[in-house]
Amino acid sequence: xxxxxxxxxxxxLLVMPLVVAAPAGAVLPQEQLxxxxxxxxxxxxxxxxxxxxxxNQSIDDSNAPLAxxxxxxxxxxxxxxxxxxxxxxxxxxxxxDYVLLRPPVRRDTMxxxxxxxxxxxxxxxxxxxxFRRRRATPxxxxxxxxxxxxxxxxxxxxxxxx
Amino acid sequence: MRRLIFxxxxxxxxxxxxxxxxxxxxxxxxxxxALIDQPIPTFELPPLAGSGVPGLSDAAIKGxxxxxxxxxxxxVPCKAEHPVxxxxxxxxxxxxxxxxxxDAERDARAWLDTLGNxxxxxxxxLSGRVGIDWGVYGVPETFVVDRTGRIRHKHxxxxxxxxxxxxILPLIxxxxx
Numbered sequence: 001x002x003x004x005x006x007x008x009x010x011x012x013l014l015v016m017p018l019v020v021a022a023p024a025g026a027v028l029p030q031e032q033l034x035x036x037x038x039x040x041x042x043x044x045x046x047x048x049x050x051x052x053x054x055x056n057q058s059i060d061d062s063n064a065p066l067a068x069x070x071x072x073x074x075x076x077x078x079x080x081x082x083x084x085x086x087x088x089x090x091x092x093x094x095x096x097d098y099v100l101l102r103p104p105v106r107r108d109t110m111x112x113x114x115x116x117x118x119x120x121x122x123x124x125x126x127x128x129x130x131f132r133r134r135r136a137t138p139x140x141x142x143x144x145x146x147x148x149x150x151x152x153x154x155x156x157x158x159x160x161x162x
Numbered sequence: 163m164r165r166l167i168f169x170x171x172x173x174x175x176x177x178x179x180x181x182x183x184x185x186x187x188x189x190x191x192x193x194x195x196a197l198i199d200q201p202i203p204t205f206e207l208p209p210l211a212g213s214g215v216p217g218l219s220d221a222a223i224k225g226x227x228x229x230x231x232x233x234x235x236x237x238v239p240c241k242a243e244h245p246v247x248x249x250x251x252x253x254x255x256x257x258x259x260x261x262x263x264x265d266a267e268r269d270a271r272a273w274l275d276t277l278g279n280x281x282x283x284x285x286x287x288l289s290g291r292v293g294i295d296w297g298v299y300g301v302p303e304t305f306v307v308d309r310t311g312r313i314r315h316k317h318x319x320x321x322x323x324x325x326x327x328x329x330i331l332p333l334i335x336x337x338x339x
Contacts, residue, residue, distance in 0.1 A: 094196060
């Protein structure tokens, strides 16, 4: 009993930091804002913005100097009283939609957003049609009397002899 | 109709393969600039002390077709393109303006002293904030600005003699008409 409890505690100790600790990102302590609400907004915005230098990281994750500059900029705009949208617009005006990790839904991004769903729907429709057709057509013609007799004989052969 | 079912996946595959074949030849590090055909940002940068040329502002750039080159002494490809800029400056074809991006004053000065100064004016952007206004993400970057102060072209990476001859000079010629 004690052994099992100890084992549980050991695992809990290993797993806990993974669950409890929020991802730290690349934000340095001196970059953070004193106001926790504003800092939380800054983190949320930063996670949506692509670092142009290491392109598959957000500026929240990236250690690139430009990402640090952009994090500082986001916090400055927040302190100046900008809304989240205003900050996003400020950056897209300079770096284009490419700075957004989630591209906006527009006419020229429709294929990007809905293409996979459409392909999936087409595939599913094709599959359903195929199964339907297979069920509608009988698998085979009924056995002729001749075949019935042959089948009978084959089954007889396999019956164990007493 | 029955045959179509067998041909269709083949056609779809060919289309996707062609799409990727073209995509693979493109450099994913090149980000299209959001500032093409936009007016240059409003800014005012102090001169690089000791360089002997004035600082840079948007007002100073307007009025003539010009090149704006973002450079730094810590940037290795900048060194590669420097002789190209020097030659262009000697021809006095267009003014070349420099934005010295996140560079220590002393380093930038030493760089210009050894390699020469092709710039008619240099703005010292120590914080990189004006760089952000220009959408800079990797030096060197070069912008072609028309007479009205609109950005017409952006080149990311060093300017090679080929790029100067085939892309930048023809564009300048057409803008000067």
